[in-house]
Amino acid sequence: MDTPPPRIKLRLEYDTPLVLGPGKAQLLRLIGQHGSISAAGRQMGMSYKRAWSLVEEMNAAFATPLVDSSRGGAGGGGARVTATGQAVLRHYEALERLLTDKGAADLAAIGGLMRGQDR
Template sequence: MNRSRQPPSIHLRVMPAPGVALGPGKCDLLAGIRETGSIAAAGRRMHMSYRRAWQLVEELNRSFRGPLVEASKGGSGGGGARLTALGETVLDRYARMRTAAAAAVAADVAALRRLVARDD
């Protein structure tokens, strides 16, 4: 594969408080919940078990001043989940930090790419 055609990859993990980590996995799960309206569907998209997705949502909800995700129980109309206003804010802030971090290191990433052994 031609590495020069692959976009640079940056993985940002933020620890806003001791024991509270926010990174690509949790944020991808939040984005999936935003897009699908379902914790289960968001987890499936990430090849994650329903149980693991729920554990991460519960961890996120405990870690912040309020819940990031609100879930409704299933029933005749089915259940669902949605991001709260706080969840939207957290996800949007993370996306902005990730964009800023990528821009800040772009020149160094480009320099490292020039130093990588080519296989093409």
């Protein structure tokens, strides 16, 4: 029986302070898909307040905002991932692929040293 490869959870820690990891990357993806911070948060099982707080944290850490939002009202609000946000997400995903692809042999070697693995 083949065991699935390990999942990589990339977590980038900056001194700004900002931690950019799988949760914030997913939040950006979902805001881009839904055009809404609240819908993205709901899909991730978090409150609007929490999702908004994460967006504010990301926006404050970068030279230009990652998410641009407009207030609700009669016509409804909305949010969009900016060009900077799209670039950050694209680079984050490229790093994930790099670790998975170029690190495959190292990941397999570590897995082979784990308890219960055939040697």
